[in-house]
Amino acid sequence: MRARRAAMSPLARHLPRGMGNLLVGGFFIAVTAYGFVRGGHLDEFRRTYGEPQHAIASALGLGIKEITISGLVELTPTEVLGAAGISPKVSLALLDAAEVRRRLELVPLIKEASVRKLYPNELSINIVERKPKALWQRNGELFVVAGDGTVIDMLNDPRFASLPLVVGDQANLHSKDYIALREAAGALKSQIRAGILVAGHRWDLKLYNGMDIRLPEEGAVAALTRLAALERDEHILEKDILSVDLRMPDRLVMRLSEEAAAARAAQLTKKSTKPKGPEI
Structure with missing residues (x-):
């Protein structure tokens, strides 16, 4: 027993306390994720909840619960959200406001658009329509x-x-x-x-x-x-x-x-x- 402890002690001195448990936990998470992907569950998850990163952010309270759209004359809120690519599966935290603005301004009826993220879970969109x-x-x-x-x-x-x-x-x-x-x-x-x-x-x-x-x-x-x-x-x-x-x-x-x-x-x-x- 004494010889065995002597052989292990140099490695133990180079690892932070608790690192072994984290490595073991990470290993099991990696194995589980691999099985999740190989089993086709990831696609099903995406269809139901969206991309994993957005689902995690929403679970942490950073989803989109309220959307305010101003400046509508001819367009409808559904048309604006569809053009912006915004759905209940998108989180506020990972939303690219600049990309949303770019997509909105590709709509011929929209002359200008501004997008603001109001944490924790509100999105504000203002558009100026072409008349x-x-x-x-x-x-x-x-x-x-x-x-x-x-x-x-x-x-x-x-x-x-x-x-x-x-x-x-x-x-x-x-x-x-x-x-x-x-x-x-x-x-x-x-x-x-x-x-x-x-x-x-x-x-x-x-x-x-x-x-x-x-x-x-x-x-x-x-x-x-x-x-x-x-x-x-x-x-x-x-x-x-x-x-x-x-x-x-x-x-x-x-x-x-x-x-x-x-x-x-x-x-x-x-x-x-x-x-x-x-x-x-």
């Missing part, structure tokens, strides 16, 4: 766009069906200019159905009666003022006209429909063949 400002028609599809031209979503909600409509390549990026032009149209505004961006720098207006109004690149507001005066004095928009070209400041060019053009030609022919009276 739908116009509809953009491209390749036969309609999209809801924000004031800066960002595409929010396809038009699936009838609430947005009455928004100003722009048509053409990159017309969404210029929708703010069209909306300002439309507001400057005064009494003509209610007759404008859509704005068509031409060559990326000027607008044609499509009216509800099918007439096209061609506006100049410069002085579009002044051209609309001229058109408003013509409509007030001569009711030009009620005539059988296909288009009105306002691109030249000193003249106005109108294109008649086939019927109106034929009637006009017949009238001119009749005038030219009418016999002249005796000269005095």
Whole structure:
């Protein structure tokens, strides 16, 4: 017995008191964890409780028990939480607030987001939504766009069906200019159905009666003022006209429909063949 104690004493002097018990306990924990994983129990645990580290943090009182979301206008709390990746299986302690903010700002309708963790178990989310400002028609599809031209979503909600409509390549990026032009149209505004961006720098207006109004690149507001005066004095928009070209400041060019053009030609022919009276 004496020789045995002498052989063990050098090792004992190098180990802290109680280390042996910890090593034995760690060994059994490792074996148990290995069996837990090999037996497929880890996947079942994740499905039920989430990732082990989150489950442990929640068990220690650092889960998420209260969530405050402010700034909602069009979005719902369920949509925000889904985009953020937040569920009852996520703990507050291990939540990456910067990553949650990044994920939220990937949502087209969300312009800005802020995320705060309030220990021990409260999460605060504030978002600033982009406001739908116009509809953009491209390749036969309609999209809801924000004031800066960002595409929010396809038009699936009838609430947005009455928004100003722009048509053409990159017309969404210029929708703010069209909306300002439309507001400057005064009494003509209610007759404008859509704005068509031409060559990326000027607008044609499509009216509800099918007439096209061609506006100049410069002085579009002044051209609309001229058109408003013509409509007030001569009711030009009620005539059988296909288009009105306002691109030249000193003249106005109108294109008649086939019927109106034929009637006009017949009238001119009749005038030219009418016999002249005796000269005095």
